[in-house]
Amino acid sequence: MLPDLIEIVPPPPGARQTTVVLPGSKSLTNRALILAALARRPVTLTGALWSEDTQAMAECLHRLGFGVTVSPDPAEPANRTFVVEGAGGRIPNGGTAARPLELFVENAGTAARFLPPMLCLGDGVYRLSGIPRMHERPQAALVQALRALGYRVDTPNDRLPAVVHGGGPRPGAACTVSVEESSQFASALLLCADLGGWKVEVTGGNEDELPYVDMTRRLVKDFPRDGGTYAIEADASGASYFWGADWLLRRTGSRVHVAPVPRSGMQADQKFLDLVATPDDWQPVFSRQSDLADSIMTAIVLAPFAPAPTRFTELGRLRVQECERVVALRTELAKCGATVVESGDTLAVTPGPLHGAEIETYNDHRVAMCFGMLGLVVPGMVLRHPACVRKTFPNFFAKLAEVGATVRDAKTGKALAGDDLLA
DSSP states (O other), X not given: OOOSEEEEEOOOSSOOEEEEEOOBOHHHHHHHHHHXXXXXXXXXXXXXXXXXXXXXXXXXHHHTTOEEEEEEOTTOTTEEEEEEEOOTXXXXXXXXXXXXXXXXXXXXXXXXXXHHHHHHTSXXXXXXXXXXXXXXXXXXXXXXXXXXXXXXXXXXXXXXXXXXXXOOOOTTOEEEEEOSSOTHHHHHHHHHXXXXXXXXXXXXXXXXXHHHHHHHHHHHHHSXXXXXXXXOOBOHHHHHHXXXXXXXXXXXXXXXXXXXXXXXXXXXXXXXXXXXXXXXXXXXXXXXXXTOSTTHHHHXXXXXXXXXXXXXXXXXXXXXXXXXXXXXXXXXXXXXTOEEEEETTEEEEXXXXXXXXXXXXXXXXXXXXXXXXXXXXXXXXXXXXXXXXXXXXXXXXXXXXXXXXXXXXXXXXXXXXXXGGOO
């Protein structure tokens, strides 16, 4: 288990070739778990991610009475094979108004958003809650859409905790849902729309959100509803840290490859390879609206090594995720000596040398992984509470060690290995 404070020591001099095996996509895994529970016969999910977010979803399905069998994946320690006993739209377990069935989603936005529409298909009463940060994150557009469909959702502020009263399918019911704050609201409804008989209109179509809605639509179309096997693609957002590592280390003669390379086009961050990690010419502007999804954070922390200043625009979505990510990136890069200017929802980064610093991760897995990646070339990078990577990539630091970094307990100086590198 990772200690509370670690130091990343860059690889020793010398060229090396490394291939990093990626875990499965969290976005695809949690969507597929919902669809598998709604399927008419058992569904096997291969290459599925086993992390805090997917464990939260699997535990909620188990509490709801679905059979969920989990077995190791010999190809990747952070993956699992799930067998889910679908109930064809029926929710086996449920509580009462006096005693709702409790479901705890941790800080998993996908679980918090994808479960309520499915619960509406049941005939029980369910209470969803999470950690304090999850209770701060937006939920209103989804709550309002479910009410428009005719369901009862009790919450004083349109956030979690919330009590959902199941009402069964409502053929012909219609709602409008905005993706201005999160595409997960639309995805949540679309995952259950066929069984619910709902007509769902998606509005506020910011381009940065639509790729995830398209992912959901494609998954619904391709999923084996009558039972079968579905293979989860490797995580493109997780790949970005090692594509970024390759970009940083290639000037030393070292190369980092990822396998399998996500190529389906379902994940927006697949574009990172072509937009950031491959081109000879670094582009001057990257947009969260039209270029990259979560991997724009990876590009931001690479920008001090770019050949020219870079602007990162339309970053508003980053402010309402696991932490206030715009402020976090500006603050922590500045600690390392970077010149970063925040203006509205834009960060401007000027190239220049970096030095090590003690990085606050804000309990945000992506902040931890971004600065962990920088530790491959910046000596003295120390991370607080690195185990937050368990949310989506529990063996991230073991992969970083494969690239050649030494990960040390910053308090004792001990080099970590084996299970000590796992979150």
